[in-house]
Amino acid sequence: MNYLVTDNTAGALRLEEIPEIAYADFYDLLDGWLADPRYHVAHYFALPSGDRMRFYCLVLDDAEGRVLVTSHAMDYYDDTALPSLTARHPQLHPFEREIAEHYGIRFDGQPWPKPLRFSFDRYDRRSSIDNYPFYTMSGGSLHEVNVGPIHAGIIEPGAFRFICNGEQVLHLEIALGYQHRGVEAAFAATENRLRQMCLAEAVAGDSAVAHATAFAEAIEKLTGRERPAQLDRERAVALELERMAMQIADTGALSMDTGYQLGQVACEALRTMTINTTQAWCGNRFGKGLIRPHGTDHPLTAERSAMIRKNVAEIARRYDEVRRDIESSPSLLARFEQCGVVPHEEMRRIGGVGQAARASALARDIRASHPWGSYGKCLHHTPVVEETGDVMARLTVRSREVAQSAHYIDRLLEIYEQKYGKLENPCGEPDYTTSLTPSSLSFGLVEGWRGETCHVVVTDAEGRLAACRIKDPSLHNWLALALAVRGEGISDFPICNKSFNLSYCGHDL
Amino acid sequence: MALLNTLLLLLAALCIPGLINRTRALLAGRKGIRFAQHLYDVGLLLRKGAVYSPTTSVLFRMAPSVILATSLLAMLFIPVGDLRPLVSFEGDLVAFAYLLALGRGALILAAMDTGSSFEGMGASREALYGALVEPALMLTFGTLALLSGHTSFASIFEADATGDAKLLIVLLLAAYVLTKIVFTESGRVPVDDPRTHLELTMIHEVMCLDYCGVDLAYIKMSVWLKSAALSMLAADAVAAAVCPRWWFAAPLAVLLTGLSVGIVESTQARNKLVRNTTFILTITALAALIFFTGYLLRLNIGLQ
Numbered sequence: 001m002n003y004l005v006t007d008n009t010a011g012a013l014r015l016e017e018i019p020e021i022a023y024a025d026f027y028d029l030l031d032g033w034l035a036d037p038r039y040h041v042a043h044y045f046a047l048p049s050g051d052r053m054r055f056y057c058l059v060l061d062d063a064e065g066r067v068l069v070t071s072h073a074m075d076y077y078d079d080t081a082l083p084s085l086t087a088r089h090p091q092l093h094p095f096e097r098e099i100a101e102h103y104g105i106r107f108d109g110q111p112w113p114k115p116l117r118f119s120f121d122r123y124d125r126r127s128s129i130d131n132y133p134f135y136t137m138s139g140g141s142l143h144e145v146n147v148g149p150i151h152a153g154i155i156e157p158g159a160f161r162f163i164c165n166g167e168q169v170l171h172l173e174i175a176l177g178y179q180h181r182g183v184e185a186a187f188a189a190t191e192n193r194l195r196q197m198c199l200a201e202a203v204a205g206d207s208a209v210a211h212a213t214a215f216a217e218a219i220e221k222l223t224g225r226e227r228p229a230q231l232d233r234e235r236a237v238a239l240e241l242e243r244m245a246m247q248i249a250d251t252g253a254l255s256m257d258t259g260y261q262l263g264q265v266a267c268e269a270l271r272t273m274t275i276n277t278t279q280a281w282c283g284n285r286f287g288k289g290l291i292r293p294h295g296t297d298h299p300l301t302a303e304r305s306a307m308i309r310k311n312v313a314e315i316a317r318r319y320d321e322v323r324r325d326i327e328s329s330p331s332l333l334a335r336f337e338q339c340g341v342v343p344h345e346e347m348r349r350i351g352g353v354g355q356a357a358r359a360s361a362l363a364r365d366i367r368a369s370h371p372w373g374s375y376g377k378c379l380h381h382t383p384v385v386e387e388t389g390d391v392m393a394r395l396t397v398r399s400r401e402v403a404q405s406a407h408y409i410d411r412l413l414e415i416y417e418q419k420y421g422k423l424e425n426p427c428g429e430p431d432y433t434t435s436l437t438p439s440s441l442s443f444g445l446v447e448g449w450r451g452e453t454c455h456v457v458v459t460d461a462e463g464r465l466a467a468c469r470i471k472d473p474s475l476h477n478w479l480a481l482a483l484a485v486r487g488e489g490i491s492d493f494p495i496c497n498k499s500f501n502l503s504y505c506g507h508d509l
Numbered sequence: 510m511a512l513l514n515t516l517l518l519l520l521a522a523l524c525i526p527g528l529i530n531r532t533r534a535l536l537a538g539r540k541g542i543r544f545a546q547h548l549y550d551v552g553l554l555l556r557k558g559a560v561y562s563p564t565t566s567v568l569f570r571m572a573p574s575v576i577l578a579t580s581l582l583a584m585l586f587i588p589v590g591d592l593r594p595l596v597s598f599e600g601d602l603v604a605f606a607y608l609l610a611l612g613r614g615a616l617i618l619a620a621m622d623t624g625s626s627f628e629g630m631g632a633s634r635e636a637l638y639g640a641l642v643e644p645a646l647m648l649t650f651g652t653l654a655l656l657s658g659h660t661s662f663a664s665i666f667e668a669d670a671t672g673d674a675k676l677l678i679v680l681l682l683a684a685y686v687l688t689k690i691v692f693t694e695s696g697r698v699p700v701d702d703p704r705t706h707l708e709l710t711m712i713h714e715v716m717c718l719d720y721c722g723v724d725l726a727y728i729k730m731s732v733w734l735k736s737a738a739l740s741m742l743a744a745d746a747v748a749a750a751v752c753p754r755w756w757f758a759a760p761l762a763v764l765l766t767g768l769s770v771g772i773v774e775s776t777q778a779r780n781k782l783v784r785n786t787t788f789i790l791t792i793t794a795l796a797a798l799i800f801f802t803g804y805l806l807r808l809n810i811g812l813q
Binding site for chain 1: 536537538539627633704709710774776783784
């Protein structure tokens with residue numbers, strides 16, 4: 001067997017259980033899988049251990065809910081170039097670039113070798129951000145527009161280089177990696193599990209709950225302790241609240257960028273209501289402090305539960321009015337429809353995930369394909385899918401997901417109230433001390449509001465956390481944005497960008 | 510009388526942005542900024558110095574003064590209802606249109622002078638829409654001149670105000686076209702969005718990105734003056750048809766622009782940039798239609 005089959009609810013994997021195969025076999029295996037649209041790569045990373053470099057790859061099988069884990073290895077100082085898989089499967093592009101720049105592994109025949117987060121290339125000492133290998137075109141009627149890396153607003157850094165023919169964008173290249181936060185290293189640098197949880201919450205500020213849940217899941221698999229089912233429900237409620245808040249915020253942002261004031265102010269108010277609901281539950285508007293391993297500090301009491309249900313019903317009702325206004329406004333439809341189209345096939349090839357993929361008829365949703373916790377038990381999730389792949393499709397996915405999330409929250413809380421309404425804290429206190437299984441690998445795979453969020457935790461022989469490898473859905477989807485604006489007017493870039501709303505810090509770990 | 514006329518125009522220029530802001534705030538359910546906030550903002554800018562990029566030349570420094578001067582001068586040709594404007598001569602409507610064009614040209618050159626790709630794009634958009642809106646403006650002025658047989662604003666509105674019922678419809682339509690031109694010329698939704706922070710979508714705002722302090726204040730004031738002058742023309746056209754008095758025309762100009770811009774900006778999204786061309790050409794087509802209607806009416810009058 002060249003690979004190990006597991007799923008999103010099984011426990012941690014012993015490192016020696018994971019098959020270690022020759023790169024040629026690995027190449028053929030992945031090449032075979034990825035030709036089939038049911039498979040996509042969730043994570044592919046290298047990890048040095050002693051004088052060896054081991055490469056782990058997690059592939060998701062959407063049809064059967066399996067997670068396929070395989071690995072290959074080489075000598076740490078071996079500098080033979082590996083044949084690149086990116087040429088055949090572009091979805092591996094960011095992973096191979098990361099491995100190349102982190103560990104100096106060279107990939108032979110990679111179509112677009114360039115830095116992912118660090119502009120320095122150890123094989124070329126002159127390389128720096130000043131001579132970043134931006135793609136160029138020449139021609140009398142072409143001009144380049146460079147936006148960033150210093151953002152004119154208050155958000156994060158990223159360089160966007162457009163090659164335009166007049167107003168029309170021919171090519172957009174997105175260069176990220178300006179903030180070197182060292183998040184992954186910070187996980188391994190501390191043994192304090194509470195601190196690690198706080199770090200997970202800070203991976204991407206707008207997906208605090210998604211990242212914290214992914215990390216907590218990975219840790220819980222490593223401790224091997226059963227988790228109370230009511231904790232799953234609380235986490236699902238928190239995750240769906242975060243999803244509602246962000247999808248509403250993005251509807252507002254899209255309205256703002258098209259100058260539609262009514263939609264903007266209505267959504268801003270509703271988003272505030274949503275995050276204030278989270279705050280009334282756990283004291284933080286973004287749900288920081290809410291997700292803890294094996295327990296919670298902020299149990300859902302009957303009053304809190306009733307408050308959340310009441311607010312969510314009100315938000316869903318008012319948001320539905322905004323949605324109807326937007327969908328019946330010709331001036332907005334003219335802006336959103338047929339703008340920023342990412343065709344299904346392109347989205348599949350680049351390995352798009354999350355709501356952006358679902359807007360291009362690619363029904364990738366971890367809640368449905370790899371259910372964990374409450375999903376698949378008391379909730380049977382059907383992904384919201386749109387066909388057209390334009391800004392309108394992405395907006396429609398958002399608005400339909402808000403209604404869906406509101407329904408889920410209501411249903412989960414109803415069950416919760418019936419079963420545990422009288423108990424003080426049915427989930428129990430968090431547990432930061434149980435030791436982790438040594439020499440193991442576990443992963444947390446969660447569908448955040450932006451898409452598939454994956455944390456892979458590897459422990460050493462003493463049971464300490466040796467590495468935490470994080471994948472934010474933005475890693476895949478930034479390329480989708482670049483594809484979306486091809487052929488569009490450059491003035492439509494902002495709404496295309498907002499319709500994806502990708503994370504800079506989730507990419508720049 | 511001429512001084513009162515100028516005073517009323519200046520007052521309209523100061524009130525219109527305030528009324529737009531109040532309307533928008535009201536429709537958004539917000540408390541909104543105070544009515545005169547834009548005046549405080551510009552007052553602040555006027556007290557500040559200016560910083561110039563080393564890549565810019567004298568063109569860049571001259572532009573704000575040129576724009577302010579041309580807008581101010583153009584404004585002086587406009588009568589308010591039955592009042593006489595400060596400056597008036599035969600053919601001043603052509604001078605009016607090209608003074609505005611001169612100001613626009615100066616700003617376009619200044620924007621190109623900075624060498625910024627954003628400003629270059631803004632300048633190219635401004636040049637395109639400026640060129641497209643000019644026929645609409647000239648055709649509307651042509652209609653007014655044709656109906657009255659005069660080519661100065663002062664005599665046009667004196668002559669048109671004879672209460673001829675046939676003129677009513679043409680004048681009201683001309684007012685409609687002029688209001689639409691105000692939207693385009695003052696960079697308002699759906700053509701442009703003065704509040705946007707996205708440089709890639711801006712038209713007018715992006716050309717002012719490198720200006721600060723007193724220069725920025727000049728540009729802001731010139732936009733107020735320009736939209737006040739055009740709004741007053743629209744109001745004059747209505748007034749000539751309904752009630753040719755200054756106390757009717759002056760508040761009408763403020764209300765017409767203030768409310769219509771405020772309502773449109775609250776309830777409508779901006780055009781896709783390529784659709785602006787269609788939007789402006791539609792104004793031009795309407796202006797052409799009004800011109801021919803006016804022409805036919807005039808033939809009819811002649812035959813009687």
